[in-house]
Amino acid sequence: MTQVTMTVNGKAVSGDVEGRTLLSEFLREGLRLTGTHVGCDTSQCGACVVHVNGTAIKSCTALAADLEGAEVVTIEGMANPDGSLSTIQQAFQDHHGLQCGFCTPGMVMSAAALLKENPKPTEHEIREYLEGNICRCTGYHNIVKAIMAASGQDVSAIAAE
């Protein structure tokens, strides 16, 4: 066991971890931040995406011990300070960008990372950026639309509005 210290959603946290403890396990079991989900074991599905030092990574494929001192943001840290939904979260609700909700935390975290890099992405850029996030419910249509809307673009012309 080694002790690891990080900042998670703005709060300093520490805990004892084994060498093999994944960041996703540390978040879910150690900190009880269960919004970060685990949907696969091959680093494909993206349900576990969180931000580490400002970039999106798959928390199921990173060791907690390797992230000593890191700044971590999870889905639990994405709402506005007053608890209301952030622009991206609100756009997902407004445009029905989620159904069962299981992939949603990873989708929101990826969307936030995208908009940070590229504030006005095209539909094609959004679809490419979401390559590592699998959703089985929505067919992606409304996720893409929600992200476009969150970026301030007009989505009224997109089919099925």
Next chain:
Amino acid sequence: MYNFEFAKPSTIAEAVEALGQEEAQALGGGQTLLPTMKQRLAAPATLVSLNGISEMIGVCVNDAGEVCIGGATPHATVAREAAAHYPALAALAGRIGDPAVRNRGTIGGSLANNDPSACYPAAVLGSGATIRTNTRDIAADDYFQGMFDTALHDGEIITEVRFPVPDKANYQKFVQPASRFALVGVFVAKYAGGVRVAVTGASSNGVFRWSEAEAALSSDFSKAAVDGLSTPSGDMISDLHGSGDYRAHLVKVMTGRAVAAAG
């Protein structure tokens, strides 16, 4: 996964020392190694993270004009910082895996693993790059020794990869729809001394140079020169995503497209 001791040295020297322990293994970005360990298919006693060694992270251009990439540099950094110096290499790095994988996976990790469908081996072999380790320089032509097999010794660390910059280059990746690795990837680079064509994803022997295409393109760098070739022979991978014949065909198509895109 089985448990292990975890070490995170901050210098190459410390890393070399840590890797000298019994059953120690280096950890790059872990994007392949950690899933492998979850399946209990690898069981190092000590895992030595290379992610804290700042001298191994970054992109620069040396006096010889080579683009030098630290062994622990994530793909996303290469995509961003090599773009001005070697656009084809940056574009390749920018299409490995997915954005979250690119933020974590490293060039050294990819090359040390030498997955037969990985993208980086095509760039390294196609550029005739030099793999610098803590003990020596290894030419790309000597480095790749078959599927998951390289010239690295136990405990040897890739500290840097040096890419000579070609006049023209392009990488065409035909994506395997599940893994998003290359079903076939072709890297074409035109240097003053000749053209190099490196193919990943296709052969069960791992990345290889397609010598017929290199010869044809060295005398005539055009898609038409590729069109005139027969498809490469050899041990093509045949699996549920494509037969060996199909992969051989794709090698030719992707080579032609790479040449056309290289301009």
Next chain:
Amino acid sequence: MPKDHGIGARSKRREDTRFLTGKGVYTDDMAMQGQVYAVMVRSTVAHGKIVSIDTSAAEAMPGVLAVFTGEDFAEVGGNPAGWLIHSRNGEPMREPKRPVLAHGKVRHVGDAYAAVIAETYAQAKDGAEALAAGTVIEELPAVIDMAAAVANADNRVHDEIPDNLCFDWGWIEDNREAVDQAMKSAEHVTTLELVNNRLVPNAMEPRASIGEYNPGTGDYKLTTTSQNPHMTRLLVCAFVLGIPENKLTVVAPDVGGGFGSKIYHYGEEALVLAAAKKLGRPVRWTAERSESFLSDAHGRDHVTKIEIGCTKEGEMLALRATTMANVGAYLSNFATVTPTYLHGTVMAGPYKTPHVYVNLKTVFTNTAPVDAYRGAGRPEATYSIERAIDKMARELGLDPVEVRRKNLLTPDMFPYTTPVGLVYDTGNYQATLEKSLDLADYAGFEARVAQSAANGKLRGIGLSTWVEACGLAPSHLVGQLGSRVGLYDAATVRVNATGTLSVMTGAHSHGQGHETVFAQIVADKLGISEDQVEIVHGDTSKIPFGMGSYGSRSLAVAGNAMNNAVDKIIAKGKKIAAHMLEAAEGDITFENGSFSVAGTDKAKSFGEIAFSAYVPHNYPLEELEPGLEETAFYDPNNFTYPAGAYLCEVEVDPDTGVVEIMNFTCADDFGNVMNPMVVEGQVHGGVVQGIGQAMIEQTTYDQSGQLLSGSYMEYAMPRADDVPMITVDHSCATPCTHNPLGVKGCGEAGAIGSPPAVVNAVIDALQRGGYTHVTHVDMPVTPSRVWAAMNG
């Protein structure tokens, strides 16, 4: 002006708030005091005799608390199939026992034959590894290919079933001769052999279960990833473990998608309950994705020969399908109804074809069990019909659109009794066809072909006109057909004293938005705010009963139960109002949340009536009980028949065989729509699952029974960059005539209608591009397959 609340409004989903902030609670998110971990020990061979299991090494491992093997469950019951099917010769199906843990033999890779319980997950995993090392399994030849399974009497998945045949079913057997005759005399017969590829459902949340036991009360609790908590309770109690039904609570909390795979009761659920009792501690199990691939029920897997007899003008006279359906190694709960009554009964499609006959052999193999997956039988039927019609049109030199116009049932023909036993109540198939052509700019297609050609691409368009039967199901009918359960649903509407409502429904939401849409319906009917209505689902201790969510039944069955319970509330409210307003009950009307005396301004609000029911000071106590709570069970008297027309336009790259979907258009008839936003989302998702089946998803076992596509590294799932935006329309609505809400199911439509549209488009592109020898490519139409077909 679209409504802003109530029925028909695009109400935003209330459940989204918790999902978007990480506050959803899925089974694996729960932590129980004193919990321990179960890991299943799974067979690595497809078929083998369990010679010996030495548990001692596992039991001696640090942290290991208990080990279970098949022996521990040898005396308990088995997990049954929900439907008893009879073969053409009258014999009942062969129904081998499906044990909690494999006993004597393992029958597929991933078949669990033991479980190890330990203090930590890692310790359980270590214990499982030790147990596997101490197990001797003598490998037997694997039965993989269906034709070989039936032909080879020496290799038996189940020793007591000599030909690996579950049943040989004919539907309708009385039609067989007429179909044979019509085929013989037809001017033209189109024949097509095709494979409906096996799929892994892949809900993003892996299955998980937590068992708890209270030795002080004898109460069990199972928290599990289920679409169907009441049926799970029934199966565990009455068939598998023999627990009294009143002693088990089943909770299905937030569930991350199902698509059929979470309808069924699985052995892990029984295991965690038995282990919890033995250890007196909560026992949890969560699948790794690689386990899900091996042990979740798969979908589809048919091999079919379909024939259509027709005139030279393309009038369809007879249709015959001869199918082999793979059920895998054991019968999962709906394994026998899916290829039969959810498949054979819809083989008439939306067409006038007078003679239809289906013969279906269902075969055991050493593969994971196969069961209902989104659409369940109806995608298989639709794919066969729509591919064959397209081929027929091509052979006759006719336009595929014209052929459909000629054969579609017309609105004046409803209600229409099909030759395969269904009565379509209503529909307008012409309307959806014309709508889809209009939305997809079919008229402009030729110009787009030319544009694509200029870019070196082959463009094609594919049509699918389909109808399905869903909203499962009328109990009297399914009972005659072999169902061992009724398929009604139930709702309790509890009006609280302050006028808010708690509505308990037997449907289970795992993405469908019930908490929002059901509240819209109740609020609309009562003239109150949606915020006043809470929807409670997924807990057998709170809900009267329910048959869960699958078969596009939530709204069509449970929704109508809720509708009827609300009607009972209104009826009682009128009695209370009549007393309070000193009027005759017959004079009370209820509108916009107000009970009033007709022709007067005397009125009581819904809230006042509710208050009076709980504070009955001015109340007809001598003739009416206080309180305001009503339960309704609703049993539909027919299926609902959503229908539609889907158009897919593709470009094929002739150099690589790559298919790109350029656009996809859906015109659907779902009857009355409660929340268009949610309906559109269901269609988007269904269509993309259908595109996945058509283009990239393939489940491949090698001849030794190893699953080659056992992870996301090999099993391709549609990603955002694989699919386009999808145009959907549901304006051509013909409300269902036999349920109060006038609704038809919409959850499976997209997955049913889309695969043939994609494949038809690919064949069209190849044909137009000069590859006239390509008349069919099996799904998934991967680049490799398309290229091989072009160059074959």
